Amino acid sequence: MPVTPPPLDPVRLGAYFALMDVASLLRHAVEQQLREAGELSYVQFQLLARLGLDSPTGSHRMTDLADGVVYSRSGLTYQAGLLEKAGLVTRSPSPDDERGVTVTITDAGRARLAEVLPGHTEVVSRLLFEPLSHADAEALAQLLAPVREHMRSTPPRSAAPRRRGGARPGGS
């Protein structure tokens, strides 16, 4: 019998809705730009960016790639499949673990990324950062960093995908 939690105070409620609105509008704009400039979905862009910018080798295991980008394995397989079909990545069995698949960005993938990046930057700068000072941006980053870590380390509350029924939060 869960006790009714205290409702969000107006300040937090406002912060929550502002966050969702801003992210939603930004994502919509960014997806449009990515689509028009390079036929990429945002998820595909994230995958390419991880491979091309984050990784020195240009490679990642599927599992590592999934982290934070996608919420189901099959979703990642789907997106990676699209990228592969477009010639932007290759997939090959991981050398050390035969179960694993290593995804590697191709030259075409890097080229596509480079093609898309300026416009992407432009949209983000214009939409998100135009009304923010550099100090604001820094403050924003520092506010959100611990939240991101917290979210990533917090179990999704239905951690075990093996359970059959799952806990139905039903109750009254």
Place this chain on the structure above:
Amino acid sequence: MPVTPPPLDPVRLGAYFALMDVASLLRHAVEQQLREAGELSYVQFQLLARLGLDSPTGSHRMTDLADGVVYSRSGLTYQAGLLEKAGLVTRSPSPDDERGVTVTITDAGRARLAEVLPGHTEVVSRLLFEPLSHADAEALAQLLAPVREHMRSTPPRSAAPRRRGGARPGGS
């Protein structure tokens, strides 16, 4: 011939990705909760919340509802249709403008909202606000408020849906 815009500095880049990550994780969690607790999508929840919490009368014109919640008219029609089918809202011709449609939340809609709200609050509190002080939340709200306004007032850059080809940003 657009000059290559200056790339985002690391601070802004970090803020951007943190924002997108946080919002994405939060939305995912929230959608799951809404679905489990009340068979609602996030968009449907937003619509109900606007009608039930924002509006004193419990009514809104479609056009007003669309604002910021949905990016195409047909999308709103679709979601409003689902809500109506579920008995959570009603739709009727607007009294003053025969073209318009007024959407009104029903008692069942309010009940559903009340049913879902505690769990919703709980998820947001736990995921988003646990690592933030009240002052942090306030700072976040104040940083995002002008961004939201800016985004809302910035034309989507392809304002005219009448154009056929559209400008292909192609050319490298």
Place this chain on the structure above:
DNA sequence: TATTGTTATACTCTATAACTATA
């Protein structure tokens, strides 16, 4: 037995364009 990844499938959501009706 646990983990990695794929496949099949079903479903939700979104967007475009064509259309109707009122202002």
Place this chain on the structure above:
DNA sequence: TATAGTTATAGAGTATAACAATA
């Protein structure tokens, strides 16, 4: 002619479950 909304339709994306293969 412009605006409000609906419909038809098509496509993209997601998630679940069953499956195969390796650790």
